Amino acid sequence: MTDSKPAAGRDYSETLFLPRTDFPMRAGLPQREPEILSRWAATDLYGRIRAAAAGRPKFVLHDGPPYANGHIHIGTALNKILKDVIVRAQGALGHDANYVPGWDCHGLPIEWKIEEQYRAKGRNKDEVPVVEFRRECRAFAEHWLSVQREEFKRLGVTGDWDHPYVTMSYPAEAAIARELMTFATTGQLYRGSKPVMWSVVEKTALAEAEVEYEDHVSDTIWAAFPVVAGPDDLAGPDDLVGASVVIWTTTPWTIPGNRAVAYSNKVSYGLYRVVAAAEENWAQPGVRYVVADQLAGDVFKAARVEAFERVAAVAPETLAGLTLAHPLAAWNEGYRFAVPMLDGEHVTDEAGTGFVHTAPGHGREDFEVWMANGRALRARGIEVAIPYTVDADGALTEAAPGLTGRRVLTDKGDKGDANKAVIAALTEAGTLVARSTLKHSYPHSWRSKKPVIFRNTPQWFIALDKPVETLHGETLREVALREIAATQWVPPQGQNRITGMIANRPDWVVSRQRAWGVPITVFVHKGTGEILRDERVNARIVAAFAAEGADAWFTDETGGRFLGPDHDPADYDKVTDVLDVWFDSGSTHAFTLDDPEQFPGLAGIRRKRDGGADTVMYLEGSDQHRGWFHSSLLESCGTRDRAPYDVVLTHGFVLDPKGEKMSKSKGNVVAPQDVIKGSGADILRLWVAASDYTDDLRIGPEIIKTFSETYRKLRNSLRWMLGTLAHFDPQDRVAPEAMPELERFILHRLAELDGEIREAYRTHDTKRVVALLNGFMTGDLSSFYFDVRKDALYCDPASSPARRAALTAVEETFRRVTIWLAPVLAFTAEEAWLARFPSAEGSVHLQTLPETPAAWRDDALAQRWARIRRVRRVVTGALEIERAAKRIGASLEAAPVVFIADPELRTALDGVDFAEICITSDIRVEAGEGPADAFRLDEVRGVAVVPALAEGRKCARSWKVTPAVGSDPDYPDVTPRDALALREWDARHPAQAAE
Structure with missing residues (x-):
């Protein structure tokens, strides 16, 4: 059309209304996006959004704090982009959607990095004053916080970057201490001795959220506990005394800590005699073993027994009164104590022998069944105290006679010599039945990637099953379960997941034996062991932390400045453990959502559940059901009798195109920095929004290429509308009722989409938003409406009613499509908006979704045009x-x-x-x-x-x-x-x- 000339030589192209725009076809996002970021900063876009939204219902996406210890990765980019898309969408829906970013700064990962630097320089951490060490940790966190902040900004994430919340800020540390002291004041905090997961490498207790399960090869043994007495003291059944109860375990090193054997009253047991076996066998002919009937074949196969016979049934009530000898009793007199049998609900006949070796210092279920039988055990004259058989270095203690010093794990987390020594002792004692190895899933520290052990240590716990007066007599577990049911979970299956975790978890161990964190700010009376509960002391601690930070706790050896004139420091022990970092992050709501002085923009939230119109959302990866969602729920329920959130949304993890986990060794890592450098942040944003984030996401070069092509088509639609609207005069606007049918069909589509996109954004269904817009812009617009109307728009007279109607429809379309796209393509939508409305103060992100007249909706017309398009x-x-x-x-x-x-x-x-x-x-x-x-x-x-x-x-x-x-x-x-x-x-x- 544009290159045709008549015979007379006149160039008609100048008479055509061809698209004219400076909005380039080639996006050049890696260069253009930083320019837009600079403009947002120069014009204080965040502040102007806040001013424009003042007085609207609040939507607060409380940021789950990333850890300030390195560059962001693709999973972090997914998380932050999704948050930004949702926050922008809620703002466009008419909320005051204020996003305050935050960071986790305490904890072992940072402390570990500083220790690595010390080791590289030959320095000893223990020889450095704790405050100096903490200062180095703080500087490390500050550095990475600054790096990550710029990386998050580059993703297009808009928020209060100048005033984030930081768990190591002085007001935050004061608030965390105040929350901890609330638990102490209400009687929910206690010091106890329980088996906890312990990292030998990192020398600290770990929470479940700090553990990941990896394949591990364990030594396994079957060991015999000789029956020495029956139900009536020593007058037990003749056919059992002299027999042995057989256990199976994957942790031979826990045998020195054995104090009981558990059975089940639901399992069928039998007394068996070995009939034939090889000479070299530990299980010799004539030996009698008690095992579960269901598992007898497996046990004797493992013991390489050639023939065996069932002698008699053994009733559970008979087992209840048996007294056993420890399997090492004949090897070392230190093990010559009675081993009772206890009924345990955790015992099954699905694997092993049907009996469970019970070392209460090395397992949760072992501990629980032991403590539940405490009174009965004392009545039988059995010592109930749980021995400390393994120390912080993973070495067997003096409570393991003959084995002291043997290592379960080395300092580097490798297998030590304890298993080998225990197996040798059992062999010498004549109580080893069989041995093998087993590859199975075993807990590892997610930081050191080394196996952990369960060991009994004194720790600080928050009780989950203690009725609390401030919780109206309910337990923390009951409150948490009630609040889970009152929360909206996206996707819904998240509710079942966290319900099971809360229902079955043990008390919360909140203490860590480290230096970089908020200390457990309590004093314990030396005489009574009681926690000091004094609001005057608490107030002094909070005031000191707010002014000086948590370092104040470590600069006063006795705590006299906090105890003041009211208490004698000589009467109290000052606790030196620090808080689990999950308690820090779980407390963040207390110093963001509830602190009007620090974060006035978030103050005064009136949640819908409380009769207000405001909403608080938490959004993180699905692993946070056992992490941040979990700790935040328990912390808030324990101090406020309610969950800190109204809505919890979870997303999956990022995998490579084959669905495999990314790793440097595989060479399949996709760094967000590389994608931004090559393609631009809007391509990443489109990938995030278009994906089903409720499942795991995949990314790789070809996937990025696909989304780049999708982006190109969307951009070209915007570009064509901008070029066409260069000829639009608002005075030529045509009323909908005066438009041709085709334009009224486009208005109908806009009305239809308006409802669908509002609902999709309202329910956080970003994938549907992208699908709707992509289908509309490439299907309805580019390949149909634009194609059809090019002739009228380019060639009709300027006064043509059809041309004016088409321009009016394109203008209405551009305005809506750009605003609809803005939460997803934050940079491109802004670029397009400014190309159309080049105001110095303008921004598409200041707009709310435009109201679309209901009269535009015409379903009958849409059906007619659907038929027309079918024929076309x-x-x-x-x-x-x-x-x-x-x-x-x-x-x-x-x-x-x-x-x-x-x-x-x-x-x-x-x-x-x-x-x-x-x-x-x-x-x-x-x-x-x-x-x-x-x-x-x-x-x-x-x-x-x-x-x-x-x-x-x-x-x-x-x-x-x-x-x-x-x-x-x-x-x-x-x-x-x-x-x-x-x-x-x-x-x-x-x-x-x-x-």
């Missing part, structure tokens, strides 16, 4: 074949005949310029099936197309082929419509027309 598809398909065969060059050279057998489809074309819709110069519609060789599409029954060439001359301006060309003598080489447009153009541009 057949015509388009036929012309594609003609082009491929080079029988036509462009569709305007064609004048096909369309046969329509379906009366409903034929009626839909009544009153429609179907040639214009199909972009042909002419078209003829006839009733009937059409000839056999006509073109058809299987999915559109009853429509057939016979291609034909258009008759007449080609218009030099619009390229239409028609006999009408030349009917206006003043413009002999164009159609009458183009002659009218030229006459009007020449009248408005007389000087150019004269040339």
Whole structure:
């Protein structure tokens, strides 16, 4: 069209209303995005968004604090982008959506990094004053916090970056200490001795959230506990005394800590005799063992017994009164104590022997069954105290006679010599039945990647099952379960997951034997062991922390400055443990959502559950059901009798294109910094928003390429609208009721999309938003409406009602599409908006979703145009074949005949310029099936197309082929419509027309 000239030599391209815009086809996002970021900073976009949203209902996405210890990775990018998309969407929906970013700064990962630096320099951490060491940890966290902040900004995330919350800030440390002291004051905090997961490498207790399960090869043994007495003291059944109860364990090193054997009253047991076995066997002929009937075959197979027989059944009530000898009793007199049998619900006959070796210092269930039987054990004269058989270094203590010093794990986390020594002792004692190895899932520290052990240590716990007066007599577990049910979980299955975790978890161990963290700010009376509960002391601690930070606790050896004149420091021990970092992050709501002085923009939240209109959302990866969601729930329920959130949304993890976990060794890591450098942050944002984030996401070069192509199509739609709207004068706006049907159909689609996109954003269904917009912009607009209306928009006279109506429809479309896209393509939508509305203070992110008149919705019209487009598809398909065969060059050279057998489809074309819709110069519609060789599409029954060439001359301006060309003598080489447009153009541009 633009390169055609008439014989007279006039260039008609200047008379066309061709798109004109500075919005480039090539995005150049890696260069353009930083410019937009600079503009946002210079114009204080965040502040202007806050001002514009003042007074609206609040939507607060409370940031789950990332850890300040390295560059962000693709999973972090997913998390932060998804948060930003949701926050921007909620702002566009009309909320005051204030996002305050935050960071976790305490804890072992940072402390471990500083220790690594010390070791590299030959320094000893224990020789450095604790405050100096903490100062180095703080500097390390500050550095990475600054690095991550800039990386998050580069993703296009808008928030209060100048005033984030930081767990190591002085006010935050004061608030965390205050929360801990609330637990102490209400009686929920206690010091106890329980088996906890312990990292030998890191020398500290670990929470479940700090542990990951990896394959591990363990030594396994079957060991015999000789029966020495029956139910009536030493007058037990003759057929059991002298027999042995057999246990199976994957932790031979725990045998020195054994104090009982557990059985189940639901399991069938039998007394068995070995009939035949090889000479070298530990299990020799004549030996009698008690095992579960279901497992007898497996046990004797492991023991390489060639033949065995069942002697008698053994009833659970008989087992209840048996007294056993420790399997090492014959090897060392230190183990010559009674080993009782205890009924345990955790015992099954699914694996092992049907009996469970019970070392209460090395397992949760072992501890619970031991403590539950404490009174009965004391009545039998059995010592209930739990021995400390393993120390912090993973070495067996003096409570393991004959084995002291043997290591369970080395300092580097490798297998020590304890198992080998225990197995040798059992062999010497004659109580080893069999041994093997087992590859199984075993807990590892997620930091050191080394196995952990369960060991009994004194720790600080928060009780989950103690009725609490401030919780209206409920237990913390009961409150948490109640609040889970009152919270909205996205996706819904998250509720079941965290419910099971809370229902079954043990008391919360909150102490860590480290230096970099908020200390457990309590004093314990030396005489009574009671925790000091004094609000005056608590107030002094909070005030000191707010002014000096938590270092204040470590600069006063006795704590006299906090105890003040009210208490004698000589009477109290000052606790030196620090808090589990999950307690820190679980307390963040207390110093962000509930601190109007530090974060005034978040103050005064009135949640919907409390009769208000505000919403608090937590959003993290699905692993945080046992992490941040979990600790935040327990912390808030324990201090406020309610959950800190109203909505919890979870996303999956990022995998490579094959669905494998990313690792440097595999070479499949995708760094967000590399994607931004090569393609731009908006490509990452599109990938995040378009993916099903409720499941694991995949990313790789080809996936990025695919999203880059999708982005290109969306951008081109925006660019075409911008170019076309360069010719739009608001005074030429056409009322909807005066528009042609095609424009009213587009308005209908806008009204339809308005409801769908609002609902998708409201429910955080970003994938649906992208799918709706992509389908509309590429299907309804680019390949249909824009294509059809190019002729009228480019060639009609400026005064043409059809052209003006089309421009009005494009303007309404551009405004909505750009605002709808803005939460996802934050940079591109801004660039497009400013190209259309180049105000110095303008921003698409200051807009809310425009109201779309309900009158635009016309379902009957939409059904009619759906039928028209079905017929058009057949015509388009036929012309594609003609082009491929080079029988036509462009569709305007064609004048096909369309046969329509379906009366409903034929009626839909009544009153429609179907040639214009199909972009042909002419078209003829006839009733009937059409000839056999006509073109058809299987999915559109009853429509057939016979291609034909258009008759007449080609218009030099619009390229239409028609006999009408030349009917206006003043413009002999164009159609009458183009002659009218030229006459009007020449009248408005007389000087150019004269040339």
